[in-house]
Amino acid sequence: MTNAMIKDVMLRLDGTSADDARLAAAAQIAAMFDGHITGLFFNIVRDELEGGGADQAAKSKEAARQAGDTTEAMLFQRLTRLQHSANLRRFDVPGDLDMAETALLMARTADTFVALRPNDRSNEPHDLMDNLLFGTGRHLFLVPDDWTGLKPLDNAIIAWNGSRESARAVAEALPLLQVAKKVGVLVVEGERQIRADPLKANDAVQHLRHHGIDAVKYRAVGEEDDTADILIEECRSLGANLLVMGSYGHSGLHELLPGSTTTRILRIAPLPLLIAH
Numbered sequence: 001m002t003n004a005m006i007k008d009v010m011l012r013l014d015g016t017s018a019d020d021a022r023l024a025a026a027a028q029i030a031a032m033f034d035g036h037i038t039g040l041f042f043n044i045v046r047d048e049l050e051g052g053g054a055d056q057a058a059k060s061k062e063a064a065r066q067a068g069d070t071t072e073a074m075l076f077q078r079l080t081r082l083q084h085s086a087n088l089r090r091f092d093v094p095g096d097l098d099m100a101e102t103a104l105l106m107a108r109t110a111d112t113f114v115a116l117r118p119n120d121r122s123n124e125p126h127d128l129m130d131n132l133l134f135g136t137g138r139h140l141f142l143v144p145d146d147w148t149g150l151k152p153l154d155n156a157i158i159a160w161n162g163s164r165e166s167a168r169a170v171a172e173a174l175p176l177l178q179v180a181k182k183v184g185v186l187v188v189e190g191e192r193q194i195r196a197d198p199l200k201a202n203d204a205v206q207h208l209r210h211h212g213i214d215a216v217k218y219r220a221v222g223e224e225d226d227t228a229d230i231l232i233e234e235c236r237s238l239g240a241n242l243l244v245m246g247s248y249g250h251s252g253l254h255e256l257l258p259g260s261t262t263t264r265i266l267r268i269a270p271l272p273l274l275i276a277h
Contacts (some may be wrong), residue, residue, distance in 0.1 A: 004175040006033045010110035012103065013039045013078075013088070015071035018116060018123055023078065024149030025141060025272065026114045030084045032153070032179060037086040040106060041075055042099040043068030045092045068092065100127035107136045111175075117142035117273060118266050133247055139172035139276040142266070153272065155182040157218075157240040159231050160201045165246025169276040170204065173244040174211060176274065180242070183208060183215045186234055188227050228264035235271060243269060247277040 009030050011022045026037050045064040047057075072090050079086040089106070093099050107113045113132050115124050133140050156177055160166050170177075177183050185208070187200045201217050208215035218238070222230040235243055247262050265273065 004178060005035075006111040006175045007035045008038065008110040009035050009112055009114060010038045010040065010107055011114040012124075012128065013041050013075050014123070015041075015074060016123065018145060019075075019078070021116060021143050021145050021147040022114055023082065024147050025143045027082050027084060028149040028153065029112060029114070029141065030082075030086075033175065035084070035111070037079065037082065037084050038106075038110065039075060039079055039086065039088045040103060041068075041072055041088060041090045042102070043071070043090060043092045044095060044099075047094045065092065096125045096127050099125060100131040103128055104131045104135050107132050107138065110138065112139060112141045114141045114143070116145045117269060119145070133275065133277050139169065139274050142269075142273045142275060144270060144272075147272065151241050153242045154180045155238070155240050156180045156242040156244055157184045157186050157231075157235050157238060158204070158215075159243065159245040160185045160187055160204050161246075162200060162204075163246055163248065165248055165277055167246075169244050169246045169274065170208070172276045173274050176242065177208065177213050177215075177244070178211065180213075182238075182240075183213050184218050184238060184240070185215055186218045186220065186231065188220050188222055188230050190221070190223065224261075227261045228268070231261075231265060232268060232270070240271060242272050242274060244274045247275050 006029055009026045011026045013019050013022065029035060030037050043064065045061050068090065072088065076088050079088055091102050093102060113136070115129065118124060118129060153176060156173070158170060185201045185204050189200070205215045205217050218234065220230050220234050231243065245265065248260070
C-alpha cells in the first residue's frame with residue numbers, strides 16, 4: 001500500500017487525433033491508482049471577426065457553439081469507453097489566453113495534468129503549457145505524441161542536480177516512484193571532477209529509501225551542453241520508461257534558451273516526462 005497516490009488526473013481534449021496519446025496516458029495513470037479522469041474541452045468562440053459585421057459575427061459564434069456541441073458529444077463518448085471514473089467539462093472561451101487562465105484554476109485541484117510534450121508537431125497551446133507548469137504548483141506528465149499506454153511506467157530515472165526544481169519533481173513523483181519496480185537517481189558530472197561530486201545525490205537516495213523506495217544512484221560524465229543527450233542515452237541504456245526532472249529557468253517552456261537542457265529533452269525524449277518547477 002502506498003502512502004501517496006494520484007487520484008485526480010486532468011487533461012485537455014480537443015477532438016483531434018492528439019487526444020489518443022493524452023487519453024492513453026491518462027487512462028494508464030488512472031488504472032495504476034484507481035483514479036478519476038477529468039477532461040477539459042475548450043471550445044473557442046471568438047468575440048469579434050475582422051472585417052465582418054454584427055450579423056456575421058453572431059452567425060460565426062453560433063456555428064462555433066454548434067461545432068463545439070458535436071465535439072463535446074464525441075469526447076463524452078470517448079471518456080465513457082475508458083471504463084474509468086471520468087467526467088468532461090466544457091468551456092466556451094474567446095481564445096487561447098482565456099483557455100490557459102481557466103485551465104490554471106482547474107489544474108490546481110488535480111494531482112497531475114497530462115499533455116503532449118512540446119515539439120513541432122504537438123498542438124498544446126504555448127500559454128496553456130506555461131501557465132500549468134509555472135502556475136499550478138503541481139507537475140505536468142508529458143508524453144510523446146505517439147504514446148499508446150502499452151509500455152509500463154515501472155522503471156523511473158530521476159535527473160538530480162540538487163536544485164529546488166529537482167526536489168519539487170521528486171516530491172511530485174513520489175506516488176509513481178513508490179509503485180515502480182526500479183528507481184534510479186542520475187547525476188551528470190562535469191569532465192573536471194570537484195571534491196563534492198562523489199557525494200551528489202546520496203542524500204536524495206536516502207530520502208527515497210525512507211519512503212520505502214529502493215533507489216539506486218547512477219553517475220554519468222559529460223559537458224553541461226550535452227546533459228540532455230546524456231540523460232536520454234542513460235535512460236535508454238537503463239531501460240527506463242519514465243524520466244523525472246525539474247524545469248530549470250523562470251521563463252516559459254517555449255521561451256527557454258534553444259540550447260537548454262529542458263528544451264532539448266522536451267523535444268527529443270522518447271519516453272514520458274514528469275516535469276515540475
